[in-house]
Amino acid sequence: MAELRTSFPNIYLASKSYINARGEVRLGQSGIGWKPATDQDIQTVKASKINGISAETGLLVIQSAEIQQIIWQRVGRMYGIRIVLKNGTNHRLDGFDRDVYDDLKEAIGKYFHGITLENRELNVKGYNWGKAEFEGTNLVFRTENKPTFDLPLETVANTNLVGKSEVSIELQSAPEIAGKKRKNQFDELVEIRFYVPGVVAKDMTNKDSGGSDQEQEQSETSAAQVFYETVKSKADLGQISGKSIVNFSEVLCLTPRGRYNIDMYPKFLRLRGKTYDYKIMYEHVLKLFLVTKPDEMHVLFVINLSPPIRQGQTRYPFLVFQFLRDEEKEVVLNLDSETIKDKYDNQIMKRYEEPLYKTISELFKVFVAKKPIVPDTYRTIHGAQGAKCSLKANEGILYPLNRGILFVPKPAQFVAYSEINSVVFSRVGSGSASSGRTFDIVINSHTGTDIQFSSFNREEFDGLFNYLKEKNVKVLSDISEKATVSYAETDQSSDGEGSARGAQDSDEDESSVDEDFVAGSESDVPEEYNEDYSSENDE
Template identity: 40%
Template sequence: MERTAVDFDKIYLNLSKLSGKMRIADIGLGWKASTGGNVGNNGKNTGKELFLLPKEDLLATLWSRGSRGYELRVQTRTRGVIMMDGFEVEDFNRLKQEMQRFFDLTLDHKEHSLRGWNWGKPDWARNELLFQVGNKPLFEIPYKEIGNTNLTGKNEVAIEFNLDSGKAGDELIEMRFYVPGTIENETKKKEEEDGETVKKEGGEGEEGEENEESKSTITTEEVGAATVFYENLRDKAEIGQVSGEAIVSFSDVLFLTPRGRYDIDMYPSSLRLRGKTYDYKIQYKQIERIFSIPKPDEAHHLIVLQIDPPLRQGQTKYPFLVLQFVSEEETEVELNVSDEVYESKYKEKLKKKYDSQTHLVMSHCFKGLTDRRLIVPGSFQSRFLQPGISCSLKASEGYLYPLDRCFLFVTKPTIYIPFSEISTVTMSRTGGGVGASRTFDLEISLRGSNQGHVFGSIDREEQETIEAYCESKGLRVRNEEKIAAAMMKKALAAEADDDEDVDMGSAGEDEAEDLDFQEGSDLDVAEEFDSNVSDTGSSDDDMSGDEKDEERPPKKKAKKD
């Protein structure tokens, strides 16, 4: 006889932003968001599917305080821990009864430690790590929430968490454990002496018997407690252990960002980077873009992966992974899949065997497994017939690639600038002296922002090519040199016109001054001689006043203002 399903309203699934309705029925547990979309079977908001948990997958149920009231914590066989919170305290008895009635499971009440200690003991449960204080859990870390872990010091282990935009509020992204001390590890080693015979001595006339003898030894070694903690966590969270064999592997690949050499194992849905210090597991869905570009030095080739959320090493984030290869280096690999699997899954995406340049093989593998478009250089060519140009970004030297839909600067930092976000491209020359005439700066301004990027020390001979390329892509280009030259030409023309007007005005003024002088000289002649004017000439000292006045010309009167 089918039993009537039971519903609980305003319940949140795995710390989701949206509340919904949880239903308990004969077939299992279900949850559906009230508004704004639904949640898929992985517990994440997809807007397409409901979340369903079959009855056969339930292992145990626990009741405890949660982030929004009280929480039902469900331990499963294949899906880790499922958290449903938002219950009221009075829901406990009803929920306990329904769990027993539908699934024959006991709902245990679990109390957390409230001492506030930051030291305790780890408990490696089936689906989560429990941090115990006084035999009570202080907090739990589901293994499925762990994205990566690294041994960052002799006694320190770092745990990085997966980011989920569907969760409400701020998210914890990293936690570090200090694990002091050492642990004695006993290993039993069995040594077999293959191919050797040991003769046992017998009595006189007896022949020795030939036997194979084996030896067993037990060795004890001290291992750091942090190392043991780190290895246990890697095993439980399946970091570095992806189900199934790697489809293809590449060893000792040079990474410019983050710096180091890593082995790359490619699996059906993710890849693993294995280095000396750090190991990473990257889902293919994290890879947003793949760039395959040659370096202008003609000796190396770059593969750039843009990933979101970015890779993290401590406080440093790496949204771009930059791989460098020797251009002429070749590799020969074969996919580690059966012919049947290859024909059904990978025939249209990958080749069964590769024997070519390493960067070409890896680019094709990335493209086929991620289903992402491979971005390669477009029509732009520098004066050296290269797809990139040498330049500097602040104090960093690198290369700028004008691609079909974006600018890409490599390597540190790696900058991606899509054309759709560019407001203006400005070309200018800064400073003075000989160097300023040989290089120019390229400033890229972004839409709706006061920020931009200035790429300096670009060869002067590249300016015309870059300007023409930007104009062909519909970008607004502003050439300050041409603007300054036009303004100078306009200023010189205006100055020439002013000089011509000044010359014509000066000629008229001189003529007027001459006329004034002539007219003034006639009017200023005295009608009568002045007998009291003193004599200034030394040669006329013996002459009388009347004689002096008669012999010298008439004196002009001073002009009155």
């Protein structure tokens, strides 16, 4: 005899953000199942890589013995249920009509012993002061003992402790939709900040041990620190399973400024600083650059990221690391010979004994599967790979490369030649002695955005101008521009000068010395300031 089942059509799978797959939900004695409606829905859920989804059929099967709790609540698509499993995993199904609540509650009570459908009412009053609780892999924020919102921690990209009482949580970016412009992409939440005041005991079991005040202070830590560590562990950002392949300690980073530890894993790298901690997937690396500074003592290794990392409101699409050119360090990878041969095709070595920048660039080349871009033929008058200049108030170095222009260290910029409409060299023919020693360039892009680099050494003009011209970049210069004046302007200026000269002459006439005046002579008309002056009223 076939198993009795209750089904609900046109239900969306919402276990992962930004998925639009519809199917049918079936409840029975064995558990809960969701079946995609169309072939396109099958392909969508297969690509989502959700735990529990069959790689062959796209079916979601949840055994009744795995279910711990089923919650009914209002969602964006009408009503939905959240299925909480005993291992902490959550699955979401949206699109239920309000009228099916009674039927769904009856089916759950009939098929699953000891489990009832919990009706969760949300608090939508807009309060922002409440209590944060961790339920499995979800962060639930409650106000007035009612949930206001919940945050799936698997969507967390990064978290940082900002100050003593503030924790920021950065969320993963929405996937870009092929064929759609940026303005038609998803609107998305990118960051949430929590203010977590107060302190908590490190060991709650010793809370009433009666120790000294100093011991109690040492046994306490800030509540924000505990909240931060909990988010890291729940979101799998802290103790990452498996050993890292290699670790580099205290690497100097110019952008963003600070020293970071770099831990490299097979599919991602971890960037750990004193305040910020990042997990960067290798697939998010767009370009790698390796350039030498003009002092010939330091080497810059630049990583271009998309999406960029963030520190507060500031985005950093480029990471700029600086190394001493002659600094050598022995590096041993945590890989055996078989793994190096089978997985990496002997492209990396077990042991490195060479300058540190070479070791890091070679490892990134293999793990990221992108070759670092290096300067080709351009050289300054002093033989350097880049020319010193300024971007707004920031001094830096401009590197003309084979396919674009790179400016480092801050703010790092890369402009491909294919994006440039023209490059204008300005202040080249300036007459003043001070400004004649330097010149500026303005890059006009096809999008209408202009970038101005200033304070180039005047002697770099010929080399930079000719190099860009060789790369088929449209270059313009004001060195041949001359000031031209029309006849009408000449007449107007002449008239203006004549009238001005006439006014000046009249002023000179008015202020000229009176030849008839003789100092000390008696005046025919007595003045009020004369001592001998007397009026009729005085009489």
